[in-house]
Amino acid sequence: MIGAEAPALSLADRARAVSQVAAAAAEAVDRAARFPAEAFDEARQGRLLSALIPSGLGGEGASFADVADSVRIIAHGCASSGLIYAMHQIQVACLVRHGDNDVLRDALRRVCDEQLLLASATSEVNVGGDVRTSVCAVEPAETGFTLQKAAPVISYGEQADAVLATARRTPDSPPSDQVLVYLPAGPDLTLERSGEWDTLGFRGTCSLGFRLQGRGQPDQILTSAYGDISAQTMLPVSHILWASVWLGLAESAAAKAHTYLRAAARKSPDRPLAAARRTAELSASLQELRGLIRAAVALFTAHEHDGDALGSVSFAISMNSLKVSASTLVVDIVAAAMGICGMSGYRHDSPFTLGRHLRDAYGAALMINNDRILDNTAQLLLVSKEI
Amino acid sequence: MRDLICSVLADHARLKSDASELGDEDDLYQLGLTSHASVNVMLALEEAFDVEFPNELLRKSTFQSIANMAAALRELGAEVPAR
Numbered sequence: 001m002i003g004a005e006a007p008a009l010s011l012a013d014r015a016r017a018v019s020q021v022a023a024a025a026a027e028a029v030d031r032a033a034r035f036p037a038e039a040f041d042e043a044r045q046g047r048l049l050s051a052l053i054p055s056g057l058g059g060e061g062a063s064f065a066d067v068a069d070s071v072r073i074i075a076h077g078c079a080s081s082g083l084i085y086a087m088h089q090i091q092v093a094c095l096v097r098h099g100d101n102d103v104l105r106d107a108l109r110r111v112c113d114e115q116l117l118l119a120s121a122t123s124e125v126n127v128g129g130d131v132r133t134s135v136c137a138v139e140p141a142e143t144g145f146t147l148q149k150a151a152p153v154i155s156y157g158e159q160a161d162a163v164l165a166t167a168r169r170t171p172d173s174p175p176s177d178q179v180l181v182y183l184p185a186g187p188d189l190t191l192e193r194s195g196e197w198d199t200l201g202f203r204g205t206c207s208l209g210f211r212l213q214g215r216g217q218p219d220q221i222l223t224s225a226y227g228d229i230s231a232q233t234m235l236p237v238s239h240i241l242w243a244s245v246w247l248g249l250a251e252s253a254a255a256k257a258h259t260y261l262r263a264a265a266r267k268s269p270d271r272p273l274a275a276a277r278r279t280a281e282l283s284a285s286l287q288e289l290r291g292l293i294r295a296a297v298a299l300f301t302a303h304e305h306d307g308d309a310l311g312s313v314s315f316a317i318s319m320n321s322l323k324v325s326a327s328t329l330v331v332d333i334v335a336a337a338m339g340i341c342g343m344s345g346y347r348h349d350s351p352f353t354l355g356r357h358l359r360d361a362y363g364a365a366l367m368i369n370n371d372r373i374l375d376n377t378a379q380l381l382l383v384s385k386e387i
Numbered sequence: 388m389r390d391l392i393c394s395v396l397a398d399h400a401r402l403k404s405d406a407s408e409l410g411d412e413d414d415l416y417q418l419g420l421t422s423h424a425s426v427n428v429m430l431a432l433e434e435a436f437d438v439e440f441p442n443e444l445l446r447k448s449t450f451q452s453i454a455n456m457a458a459a460l461r462e463l464g465a466e467v468p469a470r
Contacts, residue, residue, distance in 0.1 A: 132421065132422065133421075169417070173417065174402075174403050174417075174418060174419025175419070176416065176419055176420070176421040176422075177416060177417045177418075177419065225416065227416065227422070227447070228447070231447070308446055311446060311447055312442070312445065312446070313442065313445045314442065379422075379423060379426050380426070382426055382430060383426050383429050383430070383440070383445055384442065384445070385439065385440075385441060385442050386442065
């Protein structure tokens with residue numbers, strides 16, 4: 001046990017330590033598409049993996065706003081590390097908010113004591129990317145249950161200490177009647193690799209495909225319907241923390257552009273620079289992105305324990321819109337930074353290189369595709385009486 | 388009112404079971420009602436009963452069962468239109 005007292009340094013300070021380690025390894029992680037192990041050693045050391053868990057269970061009960069900020073800070077150093085950390089916190093949030101039995105509370109205690117890393121298996125082969133539909137089902141067995149799932153993606157599945165998987169409630173349930181199942185790594189969970197992860201960006205997330213085979217006891221199944229968990233927790237927390245990753249990524253690119261601009265201005269103080277105006281525009285976009293996230297955090301926090309408000313049409317539209325806007329802005333900001341840095345941003349062998357940032361940024365609109373989100377918002381707008 | 392709700396469900400809910408065999412309290416989400424289908428159910432109910440569901444009734448629970456839909460429609464003063 002690493003110790004349950006509140007850590008001496010603030011969450012932001014500890015996130016900065018992780019960010020530094022992540023930044024030093026970012027290029028190697030990206031090139032090899034490997035897990036950023038050194039960043040997560042540091043995160044475990046700083047007890048970041050249990051930040052969101054209430055102190056009664058051994059965590060530090062950090063606010064949602066502080067956790068979102070720690071995501072931003074880590075992503076500034078390495079967007080893949082930030083995204084892995086964000087995805088872990090999303091799973092933790094589901095357990096904290098919906099894990100209402102002793103087995104699941106023990107799982108959270110283990111996350112604190114052993115700094116477990118949690119992964120997610122929500123997508124499935126043959127459902128066309130619709131995570132609110134499952135083909136696989138929880139199958140009753142002689143003792144407890146079994147679950148088999150063909151997962152096209154389980155990010156950092158090989159490094160995860162536990163997986164939360166969606167499945168139909170019973171073999172007779174329709175595709176939309178889903179539950180969320182907690183499956184700790186060990187003899188009762190097998191992940192057989194079924195796909196590779198060789199992508200343009202976010203290469204360090206190691207989001208390989210797997211054939212998942214698990215078994216367990218009924219108390220590992222969260223009692224709330226996954227539809228409610230999704231609306232009240234998974235959807236808002238995902239969109240806010242993902243957007244925080246993109247903000248960290250955007251800030252990192254913007255910082256390079258800003259440094260580049262100031263260096264150029266020092267060389268020729270008398271000459272007006274086109275890059276200066278571009279940087280002013282970039283700064284406005286960055287402010288827009290920060291504002292979107294701040295507003296979403298405030299909205300979620302204000303209704304954190306109000307299931308009806310979180311399940312409302314207007315809240316879902318807000319979170320969907322955050323995802324679409326933030327994922328579009330991050331590409332704009334990184335591209336603008338590239339324009340400001342010019343060839344120095346384009347080159348791989350320059351301190352202003354922005355290749356990885358640009359490749360990562362393009363993933364934002366594609367992972368949980370914006371078209372799917374816009375179609376969902378369009379549906380919601382048909383029932384909503386206001387816009 | 389029940390018949391009209393059932394006919395809307397038969398046309399739009401895309402449930403596993405036959406809408407005419409549903410019990411008033413059956414959980415339609417457990418019978419396969421998706422959020423996408425529930426939007427179509429709501430739009431069809433608005434058309435059939437000439438009402439508008441206000442935002443505060445746009446909750447998952449409103450469309451969870453025939454009984455809940457009937458209660459919401461009564462709250463909205465819906466009358467069964469003459470055929």
